Amino acid sequence: MSRLIIISNRLPFAIEKTEEGLSIRQSSGGLVSAIKSYFERPDVQSIYFTEKIWVGSMDATEEDWKAAVAVNTLPNNFITEPVFPEATLYEAYYNGFSNSTLWPLFHYFPGMAEYKSDFFDAYRNMSQLFAEKIAAIYVEGDVIWVHDYQLMLLPQMLRERLPDAAIGFFLHIPFPSYEIFRLLPSAWKRALLHGMLGADLVGFHTHDYVQHFIQSCKMILQVENQFTTISYKDRLIKTDLFPIGIDYQKFRDAITDEATVGIATSLEQKFYNQRLIFSVDRLDYTKGLEYRLDGYDLFLTRYPEWQGKVVFILNIIPSRDLISAYVKRKSRIEEKVSAINGKHSSLHWQPLIYRYKHLSFEELCALYQTADAALITPLRDGMNLVAKEYIASCIDKGVLILSELTGAASELSEAVLVNPTDVEEVADAINTALNMHLIEQRSRLSDMQRRIAEYNVFKWTTEFLSCLKETKEEQEGLKINLLKEENMVVIVDEYSAADKRCILLDYDGTLSPLQRLPSLASPTTELIELLQQLTEDKKTEIIIISGRDADTLQHWLGAIEVTLVAEHGAAVKRRGAAWVEQATMASEWKDKIKPMMQLFVNRCAGSFIEDKRSTLAWHYRNTHPDLGFNRSRELRNSLLQLTGNTPLQVIDGNKVLEVRLMGIDKGSTAMNLVRSMNPDFILCLGDDTTDEDMFRAFIEGAHTVKIGRGNTAAGYTIASQKEVYPFLRRFVQKVKQAELQG
Numbered sequence: 001m002s003r004l005i006i007i008s009n010r011l012p013f014a015i016e017k018t019e020e021g022l023s024i025r026q027s028s029g030g031l032v033s034a035i036k037s038y039f040e041r042p043d044v045q046s047i048y049f050t051e052k053i054w055v056g057s058m059d060a061t062e063e064d065w066k067a068a069v070a071v072n073t074l075p076n077n078f079i080t081e082p083v084f085p086e087a088t089l090y091e092a093y094y095n096g097f098s099n100s101t102l103w104p105l106f107h108y109f110p111g112m113a114e115y116k117s118d119f120f121d122a123y124r125n126m127s128q129l130f131a132e133k134i135a136a137i138y139v140e141g142d143v144i145w146v147h148d149y150q151l152m153l154l155p156q157m158l159r160e161r162l163p164d165a166a167i168g169f170f171l172h173i174p175f176p177s178y179e180i181f182r183l184l185p186s187a188w189k190r191a192l193l194h195g196m197l198g199a200d201l202v203g204f205h206t207h208d209y210v211q212h213f214i215q216s217c218k219m220i221l222q223v224e225n226q227f228t229t230i231s232y233k234d235r236l237i238k239t240d241l242f243p244i245g246i247d248y249q250k251f252r253d254a255i256t257d258e259a260t261v262g263i264a265t266s267l268e269q270k271f272y273n274q275r276l277i278f279s280v281d282r283l284d285y286t287k288g289l290e291y292r293l294d295g296y297d298l299f300l301t302r303y304p305e306w307q308g309k310v311v312f313i314l315n316i317i318p319s320r321d322l323i324s325a326y327v328k329r330k331s332r333i334e335e336k337v338s339a340i341n342g343k344h345s346s347l348h349w350q351p352l353i354y355r356y357k358h359l360s361f362e363e364l365c366a367l368y369q370t371a372d373a374a375l376i377t378p379l380r381d382g383m384n385l386v387a388k389e390y391i392a393s394c395i396d397k398g399v400l401i402l403s404e405l406t407g408a409a410s411e412l413s414e415a416v417l418v419n420p421t422d423v424e425e426v427a428d429a430i431n432t433a434l435n436m437h438l439i440e441q442r443s444r445l446s447d448m449q450r451r452i453a454e455y456n457v458f459k460w461t462t463e464f465l466s467c468l469k470e471t472k473e474e475q476e477g478l479k480i481n482l483l484k485e486e487n488m489v490v491i492v493d494e495y496s497a498a499d500k501r502c503i504l505l506d507y508d509g510t511l512s513p514l515q516r517l518p519s520l521a522s523p524t525t526e527l528i529e530l531l532q533q534l535t536e537d538k539k540t541e542i543i544i545i546s547g548r549d550a551d552t553l554q555h556w557l558g559a560i561e562v563t564l565v566a567e568h569g570a571a572v573k574r575r576g577a578a579w580v581e582q583a584t585m586a587s588e589w590k591d592k593i594k595p596m597m598q599l600f601v602n603r604c605a606g607s608f609i610e611d612k613r614s615t616l617a618w619h620y621r622n623t624h625p626d627l628g629f630n631r632s633r634e635l636r637n638s639l640l641q642l643t644g645n646t647p648l649q650v651i652d653g654n655k656v657l658e659v660r661l662m663g664i665d666k667g668s669t670a671m672n673l674v675r676s677m678n679p680d681f682i683l684c685l686g687d688d689t690t691d692e693d694m695f696r697a698f699i700e701g702a703h704t705v706k707i708g709r710g711n712t713a714a715g716y717t718i719a720s721q722k723e724v725y726p727f728l729r730r731f732v733q734k735v736k737q738a739e740l741q742g
């Protein structure tokens, strides 16, 4: 039984001072309607919470809040916990860093972003206020869900105070590509990513945003990832897409709602014999309102047959009128509206109706239901719920013209998709929409409606919260499990009792400490002796499984009675037998890949190529750490492109990128060898990402040990390579002891 704490910048209501006193007004917006819908429907909540708490800032003093609460009723399906920031702090945090830095940058308007350190300081201080508030109300077991770009630092601040809490973070706006994100000053971008990675689950609307986020984390924080799981500071963090949905049924119910039907009927009568186009947006440069108006203007010019037969209702919602860029934009839009009406209207017809005010829910739904087309063309939009609401509201007609640069476009492929800056395309799309046959309109609508009805807001919330719960469980399972004395005793005893034992050992980083140059890692006398002692007992087979080439392994270890695996499995030398090649990379592939790697050798001092029989490796251990890492990401991208649709794979190792044939990895090679031996004791030691394949293959029935920190599929971890020899010596000693006793 736990409680859910939702945190958003604002609470879902504001206080209004009227002549009658203080009243509480509900506010709207995508996030607010999503969470409110979820709270209102306990029947759809598959994860049960004993209480729901909403924490958000309040644009009023604490005294006014208390006075307002005393005379007004708050919703009873959640507890409200307001944060009361000082006005100047809030201003620099909200209008400053949130809306003058992050908002423009994340919506690909870098030219409009302001980089002021006092804005960032306020942003951090405001997050501290939130963190203190939450820490004060948190009780063990609570689930915390932080929302949106205003609070990107908060998850980490909470993590410091509440190390074990379940914390989710959802970004409602786009996460931009790395090239845009990197424009932020270094300390800020690190802080923002570090902040988000304080969460256990980081959610976005689309696959692209997830990929951009992972890419930025890798480039800036140099974290490792496996698919959508990120390893950061010994924690495992999930990131995934959760496209936000709408309360579909609410819009379907509005179709028969009396007040809505009344408004819809009067609209139909007023615009009898005319086609209606509708759009509703906040006043924001990201909404592409000027291009949209240009598109409509061109449509009226290019398709004069529609003169007198079409009306565009453009509804703009007042927003952020304290930021000067917004005020200027409003006047530019109003000038364009007048120009279009001046140019195209007749004495009996006005092609454009412009409103700058809020609509009631009934008015909004009536417009959705009546409009023959919705023209939704933002230049960027995290999702855009209006597009989904319009589709949900259509009864037997309606065409959605949608910008391909919205998150919604990746789900609503049956819309008429346009590039919002392409005025001609927008003009033609309006014509296409108005000429679209009703049968086609209905077919497209029903496909989209099915999808929106299915992945609705309840699904969105439930899937996010379930994934957070699963991530927490997975973290528990993966908690770094240090190999303790008592575990060693058990393993050594099992070894001693077994009749057929197999020990798989990685070479670099496991049997030999990592060296600046691969050639410096030749085995010491101490290692050779240890391996010889282990192999003296014929019940034990040692397999040295390495990424090294066969010649090097043969030269270094060929004289010992061990099985050698070169290049992760491309060549194998069974104990006492000759080398057998499993696969060779055709040389024409190397001819293509090597020049690309050479380019990066030239561009990254200290890096070099290792040309093995079936593998090409680019090492960057000896380079400047930042440069080497950055170059490795660039090379990786280039190699992935080059090897697409070929039987080659690109492997990210420990300070090395390797290209080799698909299907050859330590996991499958180790499994094949072990299967042919059928041992009753298996021990497997490794340090590298390529060893994880082995650990995963052996998850059942083997003792797997990772050397070094970091998330791993291995059962145990030992802190450093220095502990490997003493551990292996215990097996030798145990056998000797047993011989002496028996």
Ligand code: GDG
Residues within 6 Å of the ligand: 028, 029, 030, 031, 033, 172, 173, 244, 280, 281, 282, 317, 357, 358, 359, 360, 361, 364, 381, 382, 383, 384, 385, 386, 389
């Ligand atoms: C962020 C992201 C993402 C609008 N005008 C009126 C009105 N609305 C309602 C709509 C819709 C919501 O507000 C606006 O939807 P958005 O999708 O634009 O949401 P935002 O909160 O502005 O934006 C966005 C969203 O978060 C959700 O994650 O989609 O990309 O920027 O529900 O119906 N409602 C009423 N009158 C209006 O005049 N009643």
